[in-house]
Amino acid sequence: MSERVLDVLKWKFPEAVLQTHSQFGDDTAIVDPKSWKAICRFLRDDPQMNFDMFVDLCGVDYPTRTPRIDVVLHLYSIARRHRVRLKTAIGNEDMENCVVDSISDIWPGADWFERETYDLVGVTFRGHPDLRRILMYPEFEGHPLLKDYPADRAQPLVPYREVGEAGQVLEKLPPFGPDEGMPFGRHGLGQGPNGAQRGES
Amino acid sequence: MGELKSEAKPTGENRQVTLDSGQSSGFATTRLEDLLNWARKWSLFKYPFVTACCGMEFMAVTSPRFDGTARFGAEAPRFSPRQSDLLWVVGTIAQRQAPVLKRIYEQMMEPKWVLAFGTCASCGGFYDNYTTVPGIDKIIPCDVYVPGCPPRPEAVIDGLMLLQDKIARGDRTPGIVKPREDPAEGVVKLRRSKDSDR
Numbered sequence: 049m050s051e052r053v054l055d056v057l058k059w060k061f062p063e064a065v066l067q068t069h070s071q072f073g074d075d076t077a078i079v080d081p082k083s084w085k086a087i088c089r090f091l092r093d094d095p096q097m098n099f100d101m102f103v104d105l106c107g108v109d110y111p112t113r114t115p116r117i118d119v120v121l122h123l124y125s126i127a128r129r130h131r132v133r134l135k136t137a138i139g140n141e142d143m144e145n146c147v148v149d150s151i152s153d154i155w156p157g158a159d160w161f162e163r164e165t166y167d168l169v170g171v172t173f174r175g176h177p178d179l180r181r182i183l184m185y186p187e188f189e190g191h192p193l194l195k196d197y198p199a200d201r202a203q204p205l206v207p208y209r210e211v212g213e214a215g216q217v218l219e220k221l222p223p224f225g226p227d228e229g230m231p232f233g234r235h236g237l238g239q240g241p242n243g244a245q246r247g248e249s
Numbered sequence: 250m251g252e253l254k255s256e257a258k259p260t261g262e263n264r265q266v267t268l269d270s271g272q273s274s275g276f277a278t279t280r281l282e283d284l285l286n287w288a289r290k291w292s293l294f295k296y297p298f299v300t301a302c303c304g305m306e307f308m309a310v311t312s313p314r315f316d317g318t319a320r321f322g323a324e325a326p327r328f329s330p331r332q333s334d335l336l337w338v339v340g341t342i343a344q345r346q347a348p349v350l351k352r353i354y355e356q357m358m359e360p361k362w363v364l365a366f367g368t369c370a371s372c373g374g375f376y377d378n379y380t381t382v383p384g385i386d387k388i389i390p391c392d393v394y395v396p397g398c399p400p401r402p403e404a405v406i407d408g409l410m411l412l413q414d415k416i417a418r419g420d421r422t423p424g425i426v427k428p429r430e431d432p433a434e435g436v437v438k439l440r441r442s443k444d445s446d447r
Contacts, residue, residue: 185345192379202379206347208387 050130085149102155107169150176291322296333301340306399
């Protein structure tokens with residue numbers, strides 16, 4: 049039903065819409081990041097499109113692909129009852145130029161979603177009024193949902209108890225040994241920097 | 250004095266309160282430390298640090314069907330760490346919450362005890378990633394671990410009684426609630442039609 053949205057987009061932005069596909073009732077347009085904001089503004093303001101509801105915005109990491117990061121936007125029109133998915137691909141292997149325009153002034157609901165995408169995936173949204181981390185703490189380094197973030201790397205805010213305080217021996221040692229607990233499948237991996245580390249310990 | 254008599258148990262060390270037999274009134278002898286520990290173990294004021302789904306089971310423990318805290322004198326919650334003795338850490342502790350938990354613990358008055366409720370509080374559970382503290386004992390000393398996801402109310406009551414026992418004995422080493430039945434021993438054997446003698 050909303051394939052008509054894709055037709056209008058292709059007619060209105062012939063250069064910016066790089067690719068479209070429709071499957072199982074989901075209609076997706078892959079667009080040029082330079083036209084990201086213009087397309088969003090058109091989708092909201094055009095009376096035939098009338099996308100008045102912002103649904104979701106997130107980032108996806110494809111580590112072997114260039115450009116590396118996908119920003120995915122889901123929209124819905126309550127009045128017209130059609131929905132569309134917009135994707136744009138940004139950034140290179142080293143996460144350089146991983147920038148896209150903020151759409152939080154078009155749909156205010158996008159504000160925290162863009163902060164979350166910045167926090168977890170590392171996309172910078174140009175023109176965002178308050179681009180800070182929202183889930184992780186400010187001291188956190190890196191972006192944990194990138195595929196090259198080590199799966200077992202924690203950044204504790206409180207240092208773990210290992211030595212006693214003020215010359216005292218450590219009170220109430222944990223009754224679990226370092227090799228106890230549930231390893232799940234990560235010990236057996238053996239490959240990669242994390243697997244080798246965990247396998248030796 | 251009748252209440253004290255219920256505590257009188259024949260132990261080898263004679264550390265418990267004793268009452269002279271054959272007397273309708275009289276006096277009891279004990280040590281001050283034992284009397285204090287006896288008072289402490291029956292008046293554990295709790296600070297519920299409830300963060301996750303184990304809180305549902307915590308409610309089940311404290312509500313009338315199991316009545317798991319009032320029977321042991323541990324019912325009254327105090328939402329100020331200054332007034333509480335026992336810190337119940339119920340649920341997953343995120344790295345971002347760790348400073349809060351440590352501060353709450355530091356604000357509690359001595360003597361103080363910590364009970365890790367559920368697998369997440371005990372060792373991080375299945376959260377083996379960047380967000381979760383792998384067990385509250387990485388941050389604060391912990392007295393009793395109650396494993397389970399979430400633990401059954403019976404396990405929690407076992408944990409509370411274990412803590413009371415530790416308090417009475419003055420034992421400061423941590424303890425784990427063991428399962429009442431070994432799951433490996435209770436494997437259901439399937440009955441095959443060949444074996445059955447109809």
